[in-house]
Amino acid sequence: MxxxxxxxxxxxxxxxxxxxxxxxxxxxxxxxxxxxxxxxxxxxxxxxxxxxxxxxxxxxxxxxxxxxxxxxxLDPHSVYISEEQYKAFSKAYEGYFGVGIKYNIIGNQFVVTNVMENGPAAIAGVRVGDRLIKLEGVPISELRAQQIEQILIGSEDKAVTLQVARPNIDELVTFELPKRKIEHKSVPVALMLDEQTGYIKISNFTESTPAEFDAEYAQLKQHGMKRLVLDLRNNGGGAFDAGVAIADRFLSGGKMIVFTKGRALRSSQQYIATSSRTVPRDPLIVLVNEATASDAEIVAGAIQDWDRGLIVGRRTFGKALVQTEFPFQDGSILLLT
Incomplete structure (x- = not known):
């Protein structure tokens, strides 16, 4: 051996x-x-x-x-990631070569939950809600999560053949998607809808999301924002602490944002809002849909529970699982629910 x-x-x-x-x-x-x-x-x-x-x-x-x-x-979200895959996973938040889509496993279906603006998939016509059926001619059900990521993210020289099922269309829809540099920004859009209404979209949560949000929020305030539309549609989550930090912005000190409960003692914790970065209590609308998941649901749920704003949209994904990262000496990690 x-x-x-x-x-x-x-x-x-x-x-x-x-x-x-x-x-x-x-x-x-x-x-x-x-x-x-x-x-x-x-x-x-x-x-x-x-x-x-x-x-x-x-x-x-x-x-x-x-x-x-x-x-x-175990559950689909508990995975082992090799050193090489973890490096690629980390680089994805700094910018990467790929086709510009994200997916979630809903039941046994691989459903597209995010199509990045101006990315190859968006330009080709891939839509949120499309079900991934084949990658490079191989049924996606036969591929591990790491294999799927290796196909969708990687060398810019190789295009990806993607086949999806779409509602009301009998045949699979086929796309040939080139890979190009995807510049990652977790707050990709912030603008004024009218003289008093600001709009901020958070596409997912990374360590930089709170700082990105604060900068965009301050800019909108300078332009006269008196009410905010916070868009969490197609946000599949990300860094847990970043989601908690964004929820903290909207709640007064002492209010519970979320609590976690697990078998290990350290996994059972309460996360309480502080008063250090609370934004003004202006009118707030939060947009959600069926692809709003994980940390995005924490934000929307805390705002709803404390009657801080109005939640508008469809029933969210319902991912109430948190993964703990266990690093190993060889550079690999275990993500365990």
């Missing part, structure tokens, strides 16, 4: 057992032995596949498949 792989597999249960012993000394013997036995079964299976399977297989790929199989029994 690949030496590094075998070393990792054998050391992992031992390290876990040591930690477990420190936390639960009374249960350590039976539980640690049971865990070790299960890990050894996995080790032996990997060893047998590597040594005796009819075709030679990459040990790292075998381990990756084992990880993916473990996570596939």
């Amino acid at each position: 690949h030496r590094l792989l075998k070393k990792y597999i054998i050391i992992a249960p031992i390290a876990f057992a040591v930690v477990y012993a420190a936390i639960h000394p009374t249960k350590v013997l039976s539980s640690a032995q049971e865990l070790y036995n299960k890990w050894m079964v996995l080790t032996m299976i990997l060893d047998k596949v590597e040594r005796f399977y009819v075709d030679e297989r990459d040990p790292d790929e075998l381990l990756r498949n084992a990880i993916d199989g473990m996570l596939s029994g």
Whole structure:
């Protein structure tokens, strides 16, 4: 067996057992032995596949498949991301080569939830609500999330063949989408609708969203804004803390924005509004639709719960799951609900 792989597999249960012993000394013997036995079964299976399977297989790929199989029994949002994929994921917020779409898994369907303005997909006619059926001729249901991202985001030299299902159209709609540089800005639009009404669109939440919002809000105030339309349509979420920070802008100090509850002690927390950055209590309308999800729902929900503004639009996506990021020494991470 690949030496590094075998070393990792054998050391992992031992390290876990040591930690477990420190936390639960009374249960350590039976539980640690049971865990070790299960890990050894996995080790032996990997060893047998590597040594005796009819075709030679990459040990790292075998381990990756084992990880993916473990996570596939959880929710769709709990995923393992390799070092390379994580670097690409991070660069996506700085600007990247791609086709300019985002999607969410609704039931078993891969539904387009955001089409970036002036991106290749928008220019070609891809619409929010289209269901992704095939990428490069391969049914999307046969691809892992990381494979989908690698196809949609990457080298500018390769175009992407995308086939979608669209309501009221019997045949699949096919697009040939070139990749080009997508400049990312989480607050892409801020303008005055009339002499007193400002409009701000937040497309998703990143670490820079609160600062972007503050800058655009201040500009609109200088132009005489006395009421605001906040557009969260097609906003699938992003950085949890950024969503909380935006909600904090609209609530007075002491009001609860959101609380999280999980099995681990640290995952159960309350997030309370401060009074340090609260914007004036001007009339507020928040626009939402079926693709408003996650952190965007936190903002809309807090505003609605505290009667701070009027929510207008369709029923939102309903993603009430928060992922915690667990980084590893090799640069990969685990996103776990």
